[in-house]
Amino acid sequence: MARPIIVSINKKNSIFQLKKIERKKLYGFRKRLAIDENNDECKRASLTEDGEVLIKSGMTSQGWFLEEGKQIESNEIGAIDENNNELSLIPSTLGINQDLEGPMNPKDLLDLSVTASYWIIPDEISDDLKISLEKGEIWKFNFNFRADYRMETSYILKNESGYFVIVGVPNHANFLSLNAPPPLEEEEEEEDDLDFEMF
Amino acid sequence: MRKIHISDSNAKNTFVYFAPIKPPKNPLKAFGKERVFSKRVMISGEHNDYENLLNKYQEKLPEILQDKDPELDLEIIGRPIEKTNTVFINKKNEIMKIAPNWIELIFDRDGNEKERRVPEERSSNITDDLPIRFTKMKLKRKDAVRKFVFTRTLQLWHSDGLSFEFLYNIAKDLDDNDEMMLVGAGAKGRDPLIFQNNGLPWRGFLEGRIQGDSYALLLRLSNLELKSLNS
Numbered sequence: 205m206a207r208p209i210i211v212s213i214n215k216k217n218s219i220f221q222l223k224k225i226e227r228k229k230l231y232g233f234r235k236r237l238a239i240d241e242n243n244d245e246c247k248r249a250s251l252t253e254d255g256e257v258l259i260k261s262g263m264t265s266q267g268w269f270l271e272e273g274k275q276i277e278s279n280e281i282g283a284i285d286e287n288n289n290e291l292s293l294i295p296s297t298l299g300i301n302q303d304l305e306g307p308m309n310p311k312d313l314l315d316l317s318v319t320a321s322y323w324i325i326p327d328e329i330s331d332d333l334k335i336s337l338e339k340g341e342i343w344k345f346n347f348n349f350r351a352d353y354r355m356e357t358s359y360i361l362k363n364e365s366g367y368f369v370i371v372g373v374p375n376h377a378n379f380l381s382l383n384a385p386p387p388l389e390e391e392e393e394e395e396d397d398l399d400f401e402m403f
Numbered sequence: 404m405r406k407i408h409i410s411d412s413n414a415k416n417t418f419v420y421f422a423p424i425k426p427p428k429n430p431l432k433a434f435g436k437e438r439v440f441s442k443r444v445m446i447s448g449e450h451n452d453y454e455n456l457l458n459k460y461q462e463k464l465p466e467i468l469q470d471k472d473p474e475l476d477l478e479i480i481g482r483p484i485e486k487t488n489t490v491f492i493n494k495k496n497e498i499m500k501i502a503p504n505w506i507e508l509i510f511d512r513d514g515n516e517k518e519r520r521v522p523e524e525r526s527s528n529i530t531d532d533l534p535i536r537f538t539k540m541k542l543k544r545k546d547a548v549r550k551f552v553f554t555r556t557l558q559l560w561h562s563d564g565l566s567f568e569f570l571y572n573i574a575k576d577l578d579d580n581d582e583m584m585l586v587g588a589g590a591k592g593r594d595p596l597i598f599q600n601n602g603l604p605w606r607g608f609l610e611g612r613i614q615g616d617s618y619a620l621l622l623r624l625s626n627l628e629l630k631s632l633n634s
Contacts, residue, residue: 225552229632232511236522238503244494246503250487257479258449258498264484265446268432268439276434283430284438291430310544314553314610314623317426321552323631340545353430363549366631370552373427377558379617382567387422387560389404 207299209324209369211345211360216330217301220367222322283353291353297346304333304360306343313342313359316372320349324360324367337362347371407559407622409586410534411573418530419570420560421622443484448476525604528588528597535607536592540585547583547608551625555605559620574611574618583608583623596624 209220227233238246250259268276283291336343337360347358347369358371410416432439449455451474460467467473491499507522529535542550561567577584586607587593595604605624612619 223632225627225629225632227627228510228514229512230628230630232509232517234510235508237506237508238491239506240493240499240503241501246491246493246499249490249492249498250484251490251498252484253486253488257445257482258490258492259445259484259487260449260452260492260496262452263445263447263449264443266441267444268434269442270434270437270439276439280434281432281439282434284433284436285430286428288436290433290436310548311612313548314544314556314621317424318552318554319426321627321629323629340549342545342548359548361549361629363629365629368549368629370548370629375424375427377424377556377612377619377621379612379614379619380558380560380567381617382561382564384560384617386404386562387420387558 206349207296208327209298209322209347210301211304211333211343212301213304213330213333213336213343216332218329218333219327220324220329220369221327222324222369225321225323225368293351293353294348294355295351297348297355302345302347304343304345307336307341308344308359310342312344312374313361313370315374315376316357316359316370317375318370318372319356320371322369322371324369326367337367407529407557408531408534409559410536411569412537412576414536415569416534417566417569419566420562421557422560424556424558424621445479445482445484447474448479451476525597525601527599527602528594531588533588533590533592535586535588535596537609538585538587538592541580541582542585542608544581544583544610547623550629551606551608552627552629553608553623553625554627555624557622557624559609559622570620571613571618573609574620575613577609577611577620578613583610586622 206222209222211218238248240246247261249261251257252259268278268281270276285291342359342361344357344359346355348356354373356371357374358369360367360369362368404420404422406418407421408416408418456473457464460473491503493499505522507520508516509518509520511517559570561570586596586609588596596607597604603626605626608623608625610621610623612621
């Protein structure tokens, strides 16, 4: 079991267990299966361009290399920012008290590029936080599920179904004036093929 | 540049550009201050996987693995993989010469298979003759964020003075009322939005923001509700 989320408001702690919310767990899912003329399952594989090697699942692995070709072990890999500054590893926040900031404007949460969402179950909740969340207020705190080179931002909220945390990275849209140039051409992103039954 | 056909509350409609709001980039992986790049490499040969070796050596496999390293194909291991073509293999591990058929398996939320069927084809519906339209469902921002997880955002973009005014007015009306408007596709304007053929269906809520003479009209997309896993 993961360590709990611990947050504090007015120096009073609240402790929550967390469960990740995924579409599969809420709505089920669907999967496409390739079959041959005898209705037996077929597997996807890759063939090298020269046609010499058939690559089946499990025959490859990812390696990390410097530009000149030297291979680097995974445990030697760190991170840099866009200005080439080395970044420090930030520990997980689970089990470590985080101060809540807020109440926040819902626009801040809308501007979050979401990476995960959790249903959280209170082991202990302070009266101040409970009353605020029941009024529909939203609070912000730092969150890293596991150690990472950037700290993520999360928002805690409540609805009729329970308490939730939404995690991500702050983002924003640019405002457009009349003479704004058209958007840049974007490559289309592939989508996962999952079912949708939420309405 | 992709376009979407959209109608406003007065049933005026037009095609406008849209572009995704991309998430901030992850920190770059590095060795010290030097960037590292990932490559896929071969770690075993086609005939050296466990299944093949077991068929070949049967009960002698553990001993042979220890003494002769038959799993290592030194001509292949470490070979970087560049361009490949996708193929399908049958249960005898033979490359299929004809394209496979497809079936769709439906699973419930506990992972139990419920149904097998011919796959449904879903066409994109955002540039149809019928525009995406406002529904009757409006939510205050504070309610929308407590009901749905918005995992993608598209920004709608004008192409001329008329479409600027059209989008600006929608954004202003929504911003003034602190509301988000559910939009829908199809004949009744209730269908979820599908951006590419066989793509995921999304529920889209328009959110507007105004700053002086500039606007941001954002289509917030969700395919996940904030619901407890017990419900």
